[in-house]
Amino acid sequence: MDGMVPITRQGYERLRKELERLQREERPKVIKAIEEARAHGDLSENAEYEAAKEKQALIEAQISDITNKLSRCQIVEGCEDSNGRIVFGSTVVVEDLDTGSIETYCLVGPFEAQVERGTISISSPIGKALLGKEVGDEVKVHTPKGIRSLEIIEVRKPTF
DSSP states (O other): OOOOOEEEEHHHHHHHHHHHHHHIIIIHHHHHHHHHHHTSGGGGGOOOHHHHHHHHHHHHHHHHHHHHHHEEEEOOOOOOOEEEEEEEETTTHHHHHHHHOEEHHHHHHHHOOTGGGGGEEETHHHEEEEEEEOOOOOEEEEEETTTEEEEEEEOOOOOO
């Protein structure tokens, strides 16, 4: 992904808070664990030291990843008038025409999408297929599990 990436203000704040938590809580904890493990002597056979160093590498990678994401984010405020069309931040209720199941998605940026929380990325196959559509439209989506036919039942305006 090149360039700026859209994100809601809430998504941006979640990322920023996670970065702060990693920097202010997790990093100092792991540094202390490394110091304590060093105090036990021979580092070549010190499992506690190795585990603490691995955890430190993981935390530093997470900090770097989130810092990179935050530097590329562009906060998108709610769209005032989308004329009933699906836009970034819209909540969409769809019916899977093959299974009859009803699903609700909120379209967000890729850095904040969490399918288990009902948010999907605008750059995902379903997100791309839904953008610009309106109630009553039927879309065919190419997913890893095959082609899905979805009918748009409801579109709610962005609430951010």
